[in-house]
Amino acid sequence: xxxxxxxxxxxxxxxxxxxxxxxxxxxxxxxxxxxxxxxxxxxxxxxxxxxxxxxxxxxxxxxxxxxxxxxxxxxxxxxx
Amino acid sequence: xxxxxxxxxxxxxxxxxxxxxxxxxxxxxxxxxxxxxxxxxxxxxxxxxxxxxxxxxxxxxxxxxxxxxxxxxxxxxxxxxxxxxxxxxxxxxxxxxxxxxxxxxxxxxxxxxxxxxxxxxxxxxxxxxxxxxxxxxxxxxxxxxxxxxxxxxxxxxxxxxxxxxxxxxxxxxxxxxxxxxxxxxxxxxxxxxxxxxxxxxxxxxxxxxxxxxxxxxxxxxxx
Numbered sequence: 686x687x688x689x690x691x692x693x694x695x696x697x698x699x700x701x702x703x704x705x706x707x708x709x710x711x712x713x714x715x716x717x718x719x720x721x722x723x724x725x726x727x728x729x730x731x732x733x734x735x736x737x738x739x740x741x742x743x744x745x746x747x748x749x750x751x752x753x754x755x756x757x758x759x760x761x762x763x764x765x
Numbered sequence: 766x767x768x769x770x771x772x773x774x775x776x777x778x779x780x781x782x783x784x785x786x787x788x789x790x791x792x793x794x795x796x797x798x799x800x801x802x803x804x805x806x807x808x809x810x811x812x813x814x815x816x817x818x819x820x821x822x823x824x825x826x827x828x829x830x831x832x833x834x835x836x837x838x839x840x841x842x843x844x845x846x847x848x849x850x851x852x853x854x855x856x857x858x859x860x861x862x863x864x865x866x867x868x869x870x871x872x873x874x875x876x877x878x879x880x881x882x883x884x885x886x887x888x889x890x891x892x893x894x895x896x897x898x899x900x901x902x903x904x905x906x907x908x909x910x911x912x913x914x915x916x917x918x919x920x921x922x923x924x925x926x927x928x929x930x931x932x933x934x935x936x937x938x939x940x941x942x943x944x945x946x947x948x949x950x951x952x953x954x955x956x957x958x959x960x961x962x963x964x965x966x967x968x969x970x971x972x973x974x975x976x977x978x979x980x981x982x983x984x985x986x987x988x
Contacts, residue, residue: 698913699940701873750830753823753859755866756913 686731686739687764690751693724698756727751736763766983767807768794771837773828778814778851778961785963786811789979802832809846809982810837812853814906814961824867824909825855834860846890846982847955851907854947854957863950863957864922865914870907871940877906881933882946882960886926889949890985891956894977900933901974903960910959912941912948922948929956 694700700722707721729746733739743761752759768786772779779796786794786809795805799817804810817828828834834856841847841862849857857863870876882903884895895901914922919942922928930947937944939959947958962975 699868699871699911701869701871701940705873750826751822753826753866755858755915756868 686733686736688729688731688739688743689762689764690727690729690743690747691724691760691762692727692747692752692757693759694722695756695758739763766790766809766986767792767805768809768811769797769804769807770794770811770813771797771799771804771833772813773799773815773817773831773852773856775817775819776813776815776852778963781961781963782811782813782850785966785975785979788966789976790983797833799828799831799833802836804833804836804840807845808986809848810840812837812847812849812856813963814851814853817852817856820909823859825852825857825859828852828856829859829861838862841950841955844952844954846985848891848978848982849955849957850961850963851905851910851959854959855909857955857957862955863948864918865912865945865948867909867959868911868913869909870911870938875906875908876910876938877904878938879904880938880946880960881936882930883933885928885931886949888926889929889953889956889981891947891949891978891981892929893984894980901977902965902972903962903975904964905938905960907939907959910939910941912939912945912959914942919943925951927951927953930958930960 703722710718747759855867884899927949931944962978965972965975
């Protein structure tokens, strides 16, 4: 089973890398950019075949390692 | 005083830590590889600076889950003093032994320079050799030293006097909230700090201001 974990900074947490991206986009002439936030994508391949079980396992992985929940949120997409 | 230095793949300040500990305690520290699941019985464990695991995933995240860190957590819970410098500080926050997190510097640049630190609490096992509000010199060298904690955690840290060092007024080099440069756990036996006291301990370094961190631990053990 394949799954995708998307990790994003919580709202309110300063994201200087996102700000730098926003500045660079404006520098290239892209008008109307009102914000940019940078995150991470982690694609997992699991032996598990049950989607609910996989989701529970991945949530534990996120809490223990993949995300730092002090500053980050995560979402889990089961890709099948 | 017996001490140990934990070395991770990508650590690069372990020799500085070993030299400082040997100079100040009079005894060479045990050097422990991150795969070792048991550390020797010591009074102080130092997690040195560097780029453990290439800063993959997040700074300190992988190192924090290593076998050696499991034993560091057990020993910290038993009251052993633990000092994490720079990457060592990042590892301690990732391991949950210290509150908060160290984010990318606010201006996004790697900084390598000397800063001034204010001793925010001189009544700790790591600062008692210094005076109240004493200003000391200390080098910094990092890309991810921007300390952050949520409002509730920050209020608790501040209320309990757990900020050991702050960047002196107007010199915050990385955007850390409340100018925090070094923070303690609730029990006061674990300190993480971004600046490198081990790099200002002998005349050839140009100053001795960093010795007090290690001398404080020696004093605390004698007390």
